[in-house]
Amino acid sequence: MKRVFSGVQPTGNIHIGNYLGALKQFVELQKENQCIYCIVDMHSITFPQDPKQLKKNILDVAALYMAVGIDTKKSIVFVQSDVPGHAELAWILACNSYTGELSRMTQFKQKNKGRESAPTGLFTYPILMAADILLYDTDIVPVGNDQKQHIELCRDIAIRINNRYKNTFVVPDGRFLKAGARIMALDDPLSKMSKSAENIHSRISLLDEETKIKKSIMRATTDSEGSIKFDMKEKPGISNLMNIYSVFSGMEICEVEKTFEGKGYGDFKKELVQVTKESLTPIKEKYEEIRHSKELLDILKDGAERANTISEKTIKRVKENFGLGL
Numbered sequence: 001m002k003r004v005f006s007g008v009q010p011t012g013n014i015h016i017g018n019y020l021g022a023l024k025q026f027v028e029l030q031k032e033n034q035c036i037y038c039i040v041d042m043h044s045i046t047f048p049q050d051p052k053q054l055k056k057n058i059l060d061v062a063a064l065y066m067a068v069g070i071d072t073k074k075s076i077v078f079v080q081s082d083v084p085g086h087a088e089l090a091w092i093l094a095c096n097s098y099t100g101e102l103s104r105m106t107q108f109k110q111k112n113k114g115r116e117s118a119p120t121g122l123f124t125y126p127i128l129m130a131a132d133i134l135l136y137d138t139d140i141v142p143v144g145n146d147q148k149q150h151i152e153l154c155r156d157i158a159i160r161i162n163n164r165y166k167n168t169f170v171v172p173d174g175r176f177l178k179a180g181a182r183i184m185a186l187d188d189p190l191s192k193m194s195k196s197a198e199n200i201h202s203r204i205s206l207l208d209e210e211t212k213i214k215k216s217i218m219r220a221t222t223d224s225e226g227s228i229k230f231d232m233k234e235k236p237g238i239s240n241l242m243n244i245y246s247v248f249s250g251m252e253i254c255e256v257e258k259t260f261e262g263k264g265y266g267d268f269k270k271e272l273v274q275v276t277k278e279s280l281t282p283i284k285e286k287y288e289e290i291r292h293s294k295e296l297l298d299i300l301k302d303g304a305e306r307a308n309t310i311s312e313k314t315i316k317r318v319k320e321n322f323g324l325g326l
């Protein structure tokens with residue numbers, strides 16, 4: 001059995017990009033692997049968070065994990081800050097990584113745009129992410145395309161340490177879906193769909209009302225040509241919508257093209273609204289059931305205990321190999 005690890009930041013507005021790029025994979029991978037899914041609250045404080053809102057967002061993500069189909073009897077679900085090993089290992093990894101490689105991270109460059117000085121945590125974000133992964137001897141990391149560079153860095157650090165010290169870490173592989181790995185903003189198909197974009201119609205959040213879903217899709221940017229053909233370069237708007245349709249409906253892109261041959265964007269968008277609603281309604285219903293149940297806190301507590309047991313073993317091995325402590 002392979003070990004799978006991934007995480008989502010509790011920063012609100014979990015959207016269909018997060019779902020189609022990452023969460024959907026989380027659910028599929030449970031069948032044949034031992035999966036560990038984390039709510040990475042320590043990553044979220046790389047930008048200031050309102051403490052009350054953060055607590056709420058943590059529980060929202062936990063409930064969403066379960067609502068999309070993560071089975072907490074099989075998989076471990078827990079909150080990152082409940083397991084001290086993440087921060088501990090992050091320091092050790094920081095001592096084995098370089099400012100040069102961190103400076104090359106495109107996500108850092110984007111998030112730090114226009115600032116003279118960066119919060120240190122934002123700069124070292126990928127190291128904490130590497131610690132999350134390596135702490136659990138992870139084989140597979142299901143994520144969206146935007147995390148590719150972070151996974152590469154994690155692998156580099158693991159290989160470097162394995163070469164410098166005894167074989168200490170399992171070197172993980174990223175897992176990216178063919179469709180869904182990069183869902184673009186509905187109002188700007190050249191930017192990735194994001195939780196923090198100002199325009200709420202740039203994204204569809206998993207908990208959006210039906211009227212909001214319809215509005216966001218019907219006003220999504222397309223082009224003036226009017227034919228439903230997949231061409232990410234020349235027709236990024238409609239191609240992004242086709243991508244979303246393809247993953248929600250389970251149809252290949254070529255089937256989508258065939259189905260809508262000769263039809264207009266308006267007709268296609270109506271069908272996309274339908275398939276999106278059909279996919280999100282059961283998630284919303286399940287979420288409502290779980291979100292305020294007492295069970296949710298118990299599950300997270302149990303998850304943290306199980307995660308801590310694994311983490312402590314890794315930390316012990318790492319300290320031993322590095323000659324740390326007595």
Ligand code: TYM
Pocket residue numbers: 005006007008009010017018019020021022040043128129130132133141142143144145146147180181182183184192193194
């Ligand atoms: P976060 O919360 O920003 O994103 C969660 C997951 O959603 C994916 N994603 C997307 N996929 C497709 N299209 C999009 N528009 C889109 N936007 C986001 C992300 O790739 C991610 O898989 N750094 C991670 C959190 C993290 C983590 C980890 C992941 C921290 N430690 C260890 C894996 C392993 C992140 O981006 O979270």
